[in-house]
Amino acid sequence: MQSLRADVVVVGLGAFGSAALWRLAARGVDVVGIERQGIGHPFGSSHGSTRLFRVACMEHPGLTPIAQKSLQLWTELGERTGEVYVRQTGSLNVGAPDSHPVSGARRAAAEAGASTAELSHDELTSRFPQYHVAGEDVAVWDPGAGICYAEPTVRAHVAEAQRLGATVFPHTMVTTIDLSSGSVTVRTPTIDIQAEQVVVCAGAWLGKLVPGLPLSPRRTPLFWFQPKDLASDAFRLENFPSFIWEFPDGRGLWGHGSDEDFGVKVGLDGAKRSRDFDPDELDRYIHPREDIAELAAAIASSFPDLDPEPVKVIPCMVTDSPDGQFLVGRRDERLVIAGGDSGHGFKHCAGIGELLAQLTTKEAPYTDASFVDPMRY
Ligand SMILES: Cc1cc2nc3c(=O)[nH]c(=O)nc-3n(C[C@H](O)[C@H](O)[C@H](O)COP(=O)(O)OP(=O)(O)OC[C@H]3O[C@@H](n4cnc5c(N)ncnc54)[C@H](O)[C@@H]3O)c2cc1C
Structure with a gap:
């Protein structure tokens, strides 16, 4: 020893x-x-490969300075190593005006000074035709956001x-x-x-x-998709930046467009997932019905130009408080x-x-x- x-x-x-x-x-x-x-x-x-990077954090305005510190430190590290750790393409918080993504991003803008811009329903659907938006959803644009490389x-x-x-x-x-x-x-x-x-x-x-x-591990796989038209660049990151979108039933989608050789990443918030398990016993198999069907249905109705069958799925977990x-x-x-x-x-x-x-x-x-x-x- x-x-x-x-x-x-x-x-x-x-x-x-x-x-x-x-x-x-x-x-x-x-x-x-x-x-x-x-x-x-x-x-x-x-x-x-990636995670969403947001500055106007809907979860708490106190997170904005922490994201900004990450950005500063990663920028300095990247200047030394020659690597890029964050790609800032902006991001959309989409939903009804009183939804969590929209109201939370507005709160971060008001209380933490995060810079944001409002997109009306018409501006959202004309600038981002990939979105098949029912109802009157609007968006908050977070220009400092993008993706980071995990x-x-x-x-x-x-x-x-x-x-x-x-x-x-x-x-x-x-x-x-x-x-x-x-x-x-x-x-x-x-x-x-x-x-x-x-x-x-x-x-x-x-x-x-x-x-x-009081911690609770939750099984949360990562999913990647492809456009139906493989020649289309509508779902490349620069045209389809990162987003969080809340539906009227409280569930929602999040993700971002393809970057380099990675696919289009989309996940479902509010999906039924196993939790409170021993992390050493995490179920690492992917189950077509339980893991994929609900997300595929949400993609089919929300992004009809994406193929709802994932091209890649890998197991992961988060730990909730x-x-x-x-x-x-x-x-x-x-x-x-x-x-x-x-x-x-x-x-x-x-x-x-x-x-x-x-x-x-x-x-x-x-x-x-x-x-x-x-x-x-
Ligand atoms: C599907 C999915 C999507 C996500 N999307 C986003 C996103 O878009 N944006 C975002 O900001 N975040 C996102 N997250 C969350 C983010 O990935 C996590 O918050 C973050 O990775 C947590 O890091 P951690 O250090 O707490 O845990 P981990 O990275 O798991 O680190 C814990 C480490 O401790 C080690 N360890 C455990 N026990 C021991 C021991 N006894 N001895 C030694 N080592 C030990 C483990 O091996 C592990 O390496 C997502 C997470 C998932 C799963």
Whole structure:
């Protein structure tokens, strides 16, 4: 058994943990990252090619500064590495004027200063004829939005952290986080690490490592589609930017057009999905009836020029909290956590990594993150 000492250990190097590792290493902190799988693996919540990036965040206006911090940090990282981590093509929040996407984006604009533009029903349907909009739906245009790149970003965070001096143990499972002495001991089958603090970002497994959190893993596959007319460029990203669309029955679609060689990504909000399972037991099979039929029907009626049969489906999961907000903050003098992504965390991960680094090093946070404080539970 190997033993090590460090200032901080980060457990779990998915979206949140890889960003925390990077931002701690950027401050010269002696930091060790431990990941049960390989870096950028497909068994948690951060795999697949892309995620939606939004600035006028309907979920809470306090998220706007966090998305903006991610954008700033990824832009700086991209200038160093020559890679692009966010592509800003704008995005549409579509629905009835009082729907969550429309009213939430308006609230982010009013309270957090996110820049937005309103599209009437006629403007929406004439500028975006791909939408088959029943009723009088309108849209809020979020010009700073677009897509971000999931797996490459996680790998880039970890590579940058290592370049800045972080030590990383992939394929190493944390079995115990022992807070019983004056420091913290993080135990794995092959190495024990003693540290001043631990930052636990274990995604769907967070509740297993830190008991007492009200977290609920939910199975949520990722789907890709193709236009019926393969020669058409109507569903390319520049013509069909990212969107969230709420239907009158409360369900809704989200997605974005094809980028480079990726297909058109579309998912269904409000679909019946299994939840509260042990993430080690996630059903990784795709079931045509349960997983695809409801989404295919919604696509057939909403985007009639898309082939409703998916060309690719991969399993994934999100971890819900009761209020749909993250749990980011301190649980104990030596224990900081980030989780409860509730299906909208990727765009915020670099900004959350920065908050975690500031918390751990006792710097003032760059924004008020009290709405995600885990002590609210
Ligand atoms: C279908 C789908 C669509 C989504 N769409 C969007 C979107 O459009 N925009 C957006 O912003 N977000 C979106 N999200 C949400 C986003 O992907 C998540 O918020 C984010 O990936 C969560 O990251 P995480 O770090 O919490 O979890 P993960 O990335 O799963 O990281 C947790 C890590 O901890 C590791 N781990 C667990 N237990 C241990 C242990 N004992 N020892 C060591 N390591 C351990 C795991 O292996 C894993 O790597 C979507 C998610 C899904 C599933």
